[in-house]
Amino acid sequence: MGRDIYxxxxxxxxxxxxxxxxxxxxxxxxxxxxxxxxxxxxxxxLKHYDKWTDRTQMSDGSSKRSGPNEGVSSKRPDGVKKVKSRRKAPISSSTSPSPSPSSSEFTRRISLGEDLLEYQKERDALRESTKEEDRKFKING
Known part of the structure; x- marks a missing residue:
């Protein structure tokens, strides 16, 4: 019945x-x-790709003709979204879960966060002083 539809x-x-x-x-x-x-x-x-081949003819077994996909599994290839998600997925999450960080790791991260915050404050203050100097120059200039 497979190809009879067509x-x-x-x-x-x-x-x-x-x-x-x-x-x-x-x-x-x-x-x-x-x-x-x-x-x-x-x-x-396209007719030679797995996605478009007639599966009923391949699984029948009575056909003596060899198709272009002989020896290839009849499993449908993965879609674009599945392939992209596999590429984007982190490797460590699929193999084994990472161990939880120790308390020393937390303190190190907190220290880094505080350092970053301090740096950002200094940067913002420098930007603000530069803006004020520019305003004074424009007014006097």
Whole structure:
């Protein structure tokens, strides 16, 4: 039944080659959409990828023809979002959880935070004094 959907009303026992299937698919497209299928060049490239192969024909086992994906698992490839999330995920979280930091680590982090805060205050004060000097210069200039 797998490819019979694309064959329309043809009997299940009737054998069709790829060109017959393409001809009938073109006719079906024209009947449904009212225009001819214009992306056939793209289909000729994509039809060899796992995502677009007919799984019923591959799992049947009765076909003596070897397809372009022979020996390749029939598992569907991961989507774009799944691949990106895997790339962005930190490696340490997937292998083993990191041990909790000790109290000395916390004190070190607090000290670093305080140092950073002090630096930011000094920087802000320097910016403010620079702005005031610029204002005085513009008024006097």
């Amino acid at each position: 064959r329309g009303e043809k009997e299940e026992g009737v054998r069709c080659n790829d060109e017959d299937i393409l001809t009938e698919a073109r006719e079906m497209w024209k009947n449904v959409h009212g225009s001819r299928f214009i992306l056939e060049h793209a289909w000729n490239v």
